[in-house]
Amino acid sequence: MGERLRDKVAIVTGASRGIGAAIAGYMAEEGAKVILVSRKIEGLQAVADEIRGNGGEATPIACHAGHRSQREEMLAGALKAYDKVDILVNNAATNPHFGPMLTIDEGAWDKTFEVNVKGYFGMIQLVAGHLQQRKAKGSVVNIASVVGTMAAPMQGVYAMTKAAVISMTKTLAMELGGAGIRVNAIAPGLIETKFAQALVDNDSIRSSIVNRTAAGRVGQPRDIAGGAVFLASDEADYVTGDVMVIDGGWTLA
Numbered sequence: 731m732g733e734r735l736r737d738k739v740a741i742v743t744g745a746s747r748g749i750g751a752a753i754a755g756y757m758a759e760e761g762a763k764v765i766l767v768s769r770k771i772e773g774l775q776a777v778a779d780e781i782r783g784n785g786g787e788a789t790p791i792a793c794h795a796g797h798r799s800q801r802e803e804m805l806a807g808a809l810k811a812y813d814k815v816d817i818l819v820n821n822a823a824t825n826p827h828f829g830p831m832l833t834i835d836e837g838a839w840d841k842t843f844e845v846n847v848k849g850y851f852g853m854i855q856l857v858a859g860h861l862q863q864r865k866a867k868g869s870v871v872n873i874a875s876v877v878g879t880m881a882a883p884m885q886g887v888y889a890m891t892k893a894a895v896i897s898m899t900k901t902l903a904m905e906l907g908g909a910g911i912r913v914n915a916i917a918p919g920l921i922e923t924k925f926a927q928a929l930v931d932n933d934s935i936r937s938s939i940v941n942r943t944a945a946g947r948v949g950q951p952r953d954i955a956g957g958a959v960f961l962a963s964d965e966a967d968y969v970t971g972d973v974m975v976i977d978g979g980w981t982l983a
């Protein structure tokens with residue numbers, strides 16, 4: 731066990747699997763008490779059990795990140811469990827439409843923006859409000875994507891939401907800097923999770939990405955967790971408004 735996040739309380743959304751579970755696990759290893767958030771409690775329970783089995787501290791809370799009343803109930807539950815929150819990792823996102831951008835229907839559009847943009851923003855409003863009330867410093871880590879910085883055929887609307895996440899990261903970093911609240915983003919490349927299964931399992935897509943990736947492999951959730959722990963920790967006290975690209979060098983050229 732490390733100590734980089736000792737005495738800190740972290741909310742991690744989308745913590746039941748994939749990148750969120752890896753971030754939550756690593757934060758707990760570094761001493762944070764972690765609030766695990768996603769819609770379904772079963773997956774969260776399993777992650778909480780694993781964290782506790784490793785000597786860490788975790789509380790699962792079911793919450794749809796796109797729904798304001800559920801976000802508010804989640805924060806109330808977090809404060810009941812641990813009295814305070816210091817770190818927010820916005821990670822829960824969705825991409826219901828795979829296809830040319832103009833073929834998306836309104837329901838899929840709304841869902842993508844509801845979770846990926848309104849959900850991230852609403853979580854920050856809540857947690858920043860709590861931090862300001864406490865006059866406490868804090869750190870927000872928004873999981874964006876490299877597709878938010880470039881053309882993204884077949885995932886265009888999802889990519890727009892990730893561009894919005896990068897934009898909100900930079901503006902909020904400036905607006906909240908005076909209060910001691912840092913806001914950063916991580917832009918992952920292709921990471922092997924359920925979310926990316928269709929891409930990872932497709933031989934031609936996978937090899938076309940791996941062939942252009944300096945690291946010569948697809949990323950794993952733990953590759954992202956190290957960046958999130960750093961950005962959340964006091965080691966990153968002078969880092970805010972940054973978009974940390976963790977893509978094995980995929981988008982270098």
Ligand SMILES: NC(=O)c1ccc[n+]([C@@H]2O[C@H](COP(=O)([O-])OP(=O)(O)OC[C@H]3O[C@@H](n4cnc5c(N)ncnc54)[C@H](OP(=O)(O)O)[C@@H]3O)[C@@H](O)[C@H]2O)c1
Nearest residue numbers: 744746748749768769770794795822823875921923925926
């Ligand atoms: N994998 C990649 O290649 C890749 C690349 C770039 C960026 N990213 C980003 O990384 C983040 C995590 O992705 P992942 O690959 O780890 O995905 P994943 O394995 O599919 O996990 C998604 C997590 O989000 C939760 N979730 C989904 N909708 C939710 C909602 N409305 N409210 C609360 N929780 C919700 C899911 O749990 P429930 O089903 O229980 O809600 C699950 O815990 C996302 O922001 C994604 O855009 C991923």
